[in-house]
Amino acid sequence: MVDRIANIWGTRTPYSRDGLWPVRVDQVLDDGIAEGDVDRWVQSACVLCSNGCACDIAVKDGAMVGIRGRAQDLVNHGRLGPKGLFASRQGVSHKDRLRSPLVRENGQLVECDWDTAMRRIVDRSRDLLAERGPLSHGFYTSGQLFLEEYYALAVIGKAGIGTPHMDGNTRLCTATAAAAMKESFGADGQPGSYTDIDSCDALFLFGHNMAETQTVLWSRVLDRIAGPDRPRIVCVDPRNTEVARHADVHLAIRPGTNLALMHALVREVLAQGWEDAGYVRDHTVGLDGLRKAVEPWTAEAAAAVCGVPAADIRDAARIFGTSDRIVSTVLQGFYQSSQATAASCQVNNLHLLRGMLGAPGRGVLQMNGQPTAQNNRECGADGDLPGFRNWENPDHIQELAGLWNVDPMTIPHWAPPTHAMQIFRYAEQGSIDFLWISATNPAVSMPELPRIRDILAKPDLFLVVQDLYLTETAQYADVVLPAAGWGEKTGTFTNVNRIVHLSDKAVDPPGEARSDLDIFLDYARRMEFTTLNGGPLLDWTGPEDAFEAWKSCSRGRPCDYTGITYDRLRGGSGIPWPCNEDNPNGTDRLYGDGVFPTDPDYCESYGHDLLTGATVGAQAFRAQDAGGRALFKTAPFHPPHEEPDEDYPLRYTTGRTAYHFHTRTKTGRSRPLTDAAPRAWVEVAREDADRLGISEGDLVRVTSRRGRIEVPARVSGIAPGTVFAPFHYGYWDTGGRPGVHPTAANELTLTEWDPVSKQPLFKNAAVTVEKIGDATGPAPAPTTTASRPTAAPGTTPVPATAGGDGAQATETTDTEPAPRFPDASKNALDGGRP
Amino acid sequence: MNLNIYLGMLRQAENTLAESFRQVAEGHGAEPDVHFLCRTLAAQCDRHGELLHPVVQRYGDNSSDNEPERLHAQGLATTRNGPVGLLRDLQDLYLLASLVDVTWTMVKQAGSALRDKDLLAVVDQCDAETATQLRWLQTRMKQAAPQALVAAR
Ligand code: SF4
Numbered sequence: 001m002v003d004r005i006a007n008i009w010g011t012r013t014p015y016s017r018d019g020l021w022p023v024r025v026d027q028v029l030d031d032g033i034a035e036g037d038v039d040r041w042v043q044s045a046c047v048l049c050s051n052g053c054a055c056d057i058a059v060k061d062g063a064m065v066g067i068r069g070r071a072q073d074l075v076n077h078g079r080l081g082p083k084g085l086f087a088s089r090q091g092v093s094h095k096d097r098l099r100s101p102l103v104r105e106n107g108q109l110v111e112c113d114w115d116t117a118m119r120r121i122v123d124r125s126r127d128l129l130a131e132r133g134p135l136s137h138g139f140y141t142s143g144q145l146f147l148e149e150y151y152a153l154a155v156i157g158k159a160g161i162g163t164p165h166m167d168g169n170t171r172l173c174t175a176t177a178a179a180a181m182k183e184s185f186g187a188d189g190q191p192g193s194y195t196d197i198d199s200c201d202a203l204f205l206f207g208h209n210m211a212e213t214q215t216v217l218w219s220r221v222l223d224r225i226a227g228p229d230r231p232r233i234v235c236v237d238p239r240n241t242e243v244a245r246h247a248d249v250h251l252a253i254r255p256g257t258n259l260a261l262m263h264a265l266v267r268e269v270l271a272q273g274w275e276d277a278g279y280v281r282d283h284t285v286g287l288d289g290l291r292k293a294v295e296p297w298t299a300e301a302a303a304a305v306c307g308v309p310a311a312d313i314r315d316a317a318r319i320f321g322t323s324d325r326i327v328s329t330v331l332q333g334f335y336q337s338s339q340a341t342a343a344s345c346q347v348n349n350l351h352l353l354r355g356m357l358g359a360p361g362r363g364v365l366q367m368n369g370q371p372t373a374q375n376n377r378e379c380g381a382d383g384d385l386p387g388f389r390n391w392e393n394p395d396h397i398q399e400l401a402g403l404w405n406v407d408p409m410t411i412p413h414w415a416p417p418t419h420a421m422q423i424f425r426y427a428e429q430g431s432i433d434f435l436w437i438s439a440t441n442p443a444v445s446m447p448e449l450p451r452i453r454d455i456l457a458k459p460d461l462f463l464v465v466q467d468l469y470l471t472e473t474a475q476y477a478d479v480v481l482p483a484a485g486w487g488e489k490t491g492t493f494t495n496v497n498r499i500v501h502l503s504d505k506a507v508d509p510p511g512e513a514r515s516d517l518d519i520f521l522d523y524a525r526r527m528e529f530t531t532l533n534g535g536p537l538l539d540w541t542g543p544e545d546a547f548e549a550w551k552s553c554s555r556g557r558p559c560d561y562t563g564i565t566y567d568r569l570r571g572g573s574g575i576p577w578p579c580n581e582d583n584p585n586g587t588d589r590l591y592g593d594g595v596f597p598t599d600p601d602y603c604e605s606y607g608h609d610l611l612t613g614a615t616v617g618a619q620a621f622r623a624q625d626a627g628g629r630a631l632f633k634t635a636p637f638h639p640p641h642e643e644p645d646e647d648y649p650l651r652y653t654t655g656r657t658a659y660h661f662h663t664r665t666k667t668g669r670s671r672p673l674t675d676a677a678p679r680a681w682v683e684v685a686r687e688d689a690d691r692l693g694i695s696e697g698d699l700v701r702v703t704s705r706r707g708r709i710e711v712p713a714r715v716s717g718i719a720p721g722t723v724f725a726p727f728h729y730g731y732w733d734t735g736g737r738p739g740v741h742p743t744a745a746n747e748l749t750l751t752e753w754d755p756v757s758k759q760p761l762f763k764n765a766a767v768t769v770e771k772i773g774d775a776t777g778p779a780p781a782p783t784t785t786a787s788r789p790t791a792a793p794g795t796t797p798v799p800a801t802a803g804g805d806g807a808q809a810t811e812t813t814d815t816e817p818a819p820r821f822p823d824a825s826k827n828a829l830d831g832g833r834p
Numbered sequence: 835m836n837l838n839i840y841l842g843m844l845r846q847a848e849n850t851l852a853e854s855f856r857q858v859a860e861g862h863g864a865e866p867d868v869h870f871l872c873r874t875l876a877a878q879c880d881r882h883g884e885l886l887h888p889v890v891q892r893y894g895d896n897s898s899d900n901e902p903e904r905l906h907a908q909g910l911a912t913t914r915n916g917p918v919g920l921l922r923d924l925q926d927l928y929l930l931a932s933l934v935d936v937t938w939t940m941v942k943q944a945g946s947a948l949r950d951k952d953l954l955a956v957v958d959q960c961d962a963e964t965a966t967q968l969r970w971l972q973t974r975m976k977q978a979a980p981q982a983l984v985a986a987r
Pocket residue numbers: 046047048049050051052053079080081082083084085213214215216217
């Protein structure tokens with residue numbers, strides 16, 4: 001047994017370059033349950049981060065009683081991380097679950113039946129459509145539903161109602177990944193594969209604290225590091241993360257300056273002649289523009305802006321310029337910061353310059369945050385069109401109209417789809433009166449919370465909230481719909497690596513809770529949305545119908561699912577798309593042939609100017625004549641719009657801890673995880689703490705121009721001048737509203753977004769920090785992560801984070817050979833186990 | 835040679851556009867994208883003025899020619915409110931930027947006739963940025979128009 005709170009990544013199983021990552025099956029069963037007691041194991045995958053680790057759920061007497069990783073799956077080779085082990089079922093099987101719909105009566109939410117709740121929604125919806133038209137409706141969904149549910153919502157919004165106001169909190173986590181790939185390659189679609197970790201010589205993590213955001217993927221890296229020929233590691237992160245501790249080069253950059261650093265790396269690669277001239281000539285356009293844009297950015301110039309030594313920048317560039325196989329991963333440190341798309345495109349540019357794409361160990365992983373974010377992007381319940389279609393291409397609109405048998409005029413395509421921040425702005429101004437929020441919690445997760453709370457509380461906004469629990473957001477709702485959770489419904493989802501998994505229903509949902517798909521289908525039925533020949537727009541009866549409909553929609557597009565069936569997904573490994581006649585076992589990595597989806601008739605986007613977000617347009621895009629070549633795109637560096645000054649002298653950044661997901665609606669209900677990270681904190685560098693008279697655990701007030709939080713201070717190894725707060729800590733477990741000591745990191749963040757991806761900035765604000773109370777103990781921050789304390793000399797060390805009895809898992813190694821692509825999915829095709 | 839007249843007009847137009855971008859930035863602080871980008875673009879216009887400086891030194895800058903202005907493009911004195919107000923303010927910026935754009939084009943014609951490589955290099959850089967300013971204004975207006983004209987109260 002291993003304490004998987006104390007040991008987040010579990011026991012090492014080292015392997016060497018080009019080897020297969022050994023299997024290790026992680027398992028937890030409830031107290032008092034032995035393996036022989038389990039009635040059945042139901043196949044699923046974890047929905048607590050974008051890794052999507054395949055698992056089996058243990059069921060006994062109609063309840064979920066345990067979980068184990070699936071050895072034969074390409075993603076995790078049997079492993080699970082702390083969240084998967086301790087929060088997947090514990091996060092849904094909880095007494096606080098909503099069991100019946102609620103409607104607001106005389107200011108109070110009261111229980112009612114489904115018919116009452118749905119009638120209230122439909123009446124309001126119909127009235128508004130008649131009075132003010134489709135632009136009065138907005139839908140804000142999640143990165144945590146299933147593919148089938150997003151697709152249903154997309155069809156409802158785009159073909160039923162016809163509103164462009166649809167987005168998800170995927171906007172907060174993954175919009176830049178999609179945007180950067182559209183700009184560089186012409187369409188969304190992860191170029192690389194997790195198997196590239198197995199073969200690389202160098203691994204660059206750009207703003208990606210993989211050790212905490214995707215713990216199982218980091219286990220894979222740790223096993224390479226423990227092997228005989230470890231890859232060199234370069235980490236760009238202002239915090240002293242676990243990644244930084246293993247790095248050969250750690251660039252502890254000032255928040256908001258990523259693009260300056262990237263310009264210097266690109267410039268250095270070009271200046272040293274490390275680019276692959278043949279690849280650049282055959283597979284790219286736009287090198288001259290890139291060269292010109294980076295010209296002023298010597299390592300010294302970037303060092304001055306970014307606050308890191310020029311020599312370290314050169315070292316990082318040398319590793320990029322001279323390694324034979326390079327993998328880069330990018331996440332929120334880039335996506336949620338200034339000039340997000342431009343900085344992330346520079347990562348693509350580095351790989352294009354060196355031809356580091358589409359071969360083993362050579363790839364880019366533009367990561368996602370949430371487990372099913374990928375599907376929202378594919379299905380178009382966010383600001384995209386289904387199947388990575390291009391809203392500016394009339395033929396693509398015609399295709400969708402044909403698929404759905406509706407008038408193409410219904411499908412909103414006269415302007416870019418409305419992004420989340422703009423949806424909330426329209427709600428603030430009163431032109432959106434009907435807002436349906438599913439499976440997400442903007443009252444904690446959006447920037448500048450005081451403003452978001454005011455919007456949600458607006459009396460003339462009709463707010464529907466569909467969730468597992470009465471979240472901070474649900475407390476503002478006019479109608480609350482109880483949804484079925486993970487393990488209580490069937491559907492598919494796709495991880496960051498394009499691998500599609502099926503999650504089968506294991507148990508019944510509590511009370512009257514229904515699957516999100518059933519709720520959306522019920523709404524569509526009651527609204528009587530029809531096709532051109534008068535039939536129902538959505539005639540699906542269950543998830544498999546929805547999946548089959550989605551397959552037709554994906555046909556011929558980059559995310560082609562036509563070769564996948566529910567049956568194929570049962571028993572073996574998940575399968576990476578595209579999976580079709582040409583690639584019957586799926587596709588491990590994209591662009592091996594150096595042909596990119598930039599054909600103007602095929603591409604998902606004609607692109608944008610990266611400084612302003614101005615659209616390029618069809619004509620100008622055609623004139624570039626990219627025809628299958630990738631595009632070097634960039635923008636001039638611009639300093640962040642809010643920089644430290646006399647009143648707010650410190651830089652503020654936010655993020656995750658390994659033990660929690662999102663706003664803790666699930667992980668906060670797991671005992672081992674809450675014990676590991678029970679309450680909010682803020683991290684301050686030793687130098688800053690000394691100057692401000694702050695010691696470990698002191699209560700401090702952090703103030704920005706928007707608001708304040710009051711939380712204990714952890715004195716940590718963060719870069720001096722920068723403070724960090726985890727974003728998980730809202731108010732559901734402390735009475736629902738910020739009390740005297742607010743804790744939500746987003747009280748402080750500002751309302752601003754990237755001009756291209758429209759992803760809000762969570763990683764850059766100016767704050768001031770002051771002590772307001774003495775410590776009563778150490779800060780409630782884990783010691784096992786980036787928030788590890790730096791003890792002042794002569795003080796008692798902070799006790800190490802451990803899980804004890806409730807956090808034990810078994811780890812079984814060497815049970816079977818490791819799965820390998822394509823055999824793992826081929827066996828699925830033959831109906832056998834690998 | 836009358837190029838000095840057009841250089842004067844160009845300086846004036848960039849100046850007016852810069853001031854108007856600033857005006858809109860301040861007037862529409864509740865639209866953060868408009869607010870921040872208009873400030874960035876105002877700085878771009880200022881820079882265009884600086885880049886023009888050596889050209890003006892060579893050819894002169896005659897902003898008081900005898901030909902009186904028939905069309906007055908004096909820039910935005912104040913900004914409007916609400917969704918339609920935002921749309922109209924952006925539209926005014928669009929008109930001002932178009933004036934800048936076409937003036938650059940005429941200066942470029944003269945520069946070509948003069949075979950003045952330095953002048954053409956300045957035109958190249960600035961006019962491309964002005965074109966992007968126009969495209970951004972159009973992108974943002976197209977986004978705002980349906981809501982402002984159809985759904986806003
Ligand atoms: S790494 Fe992510 S998907 Fe895997 S078990 Fe942990 S939270 Fe779940």
